Amino acid sequence: MSIRNQKDFAAGLIYVLAGAGFSLGALEYRLGDPARMGPGFFPFWVGVLLAIVGLLTLAGGVRRTAGVEGVKRLEIGPMAWILGGVVLFGLLLQPLGLVLALTVLVLVSSRASHEFTWRGALINAAALVAFSTAVFIHGINLQIPLWPVALG
Structure with a gap:
């Protein structure tokens, strides 16, 4: 058995490990x-x-008919932009509210892409703010501020 598609094999292995971790962690609670x-x-x-999805993906990476593909180099810069956006969202949600925190999240995270444009990021931010406000504030009445505390 040889690994023909390292990308699928690695992704499958990550899925299997994450799934096993979730399942084993859930055994601490009443099922x-x-x-x-x-x-x-x-x-x-x-x-x-x-x-199970991980096992299927992993098996696809060792199939004889799988396309040969290696694992690409880890891109630290884009990962840092995305993780930084999520951390900023968590830190800014209470003081700035959902609208501004989500806007910051989208603008910072979109810097991870080489296709970044301010216009596209602002359109995505507006769509995400509209959707999140409709679902979380109006739909399920989540008690988080919509705007900065100082404004309201």
Whole structure:
């Protein structure tokens, strides 16, 4: 057995490890059954499904008919932009509110792409703000500020 598609093999391995981690972590909680689900039921089965998808992806990487593809070099810069955007969102949500924190998230994260344009990022931010406001503020009445505390 040889690994023909290293990219699929590595992705499958990550899925299997993540799924196993979720499933094993969920065993710390009561699972219950489908009629009376416990707090560990959903994460356990999501982990199992993720591990199954991982096994299928992993198997695709060792198939004889798989295209030969290597794993590319790790891009630290784009990962830092995306992670930085998420961290900023978490730090800015309470003081600035959902609208401004999401805008910062999208603008910072979009710098990770070589196709970055301010116009596209602002359009994406507006769409995400509209969707998130509709779902989280108006739909499920999540108690987070929409605007900075100083304004309201």
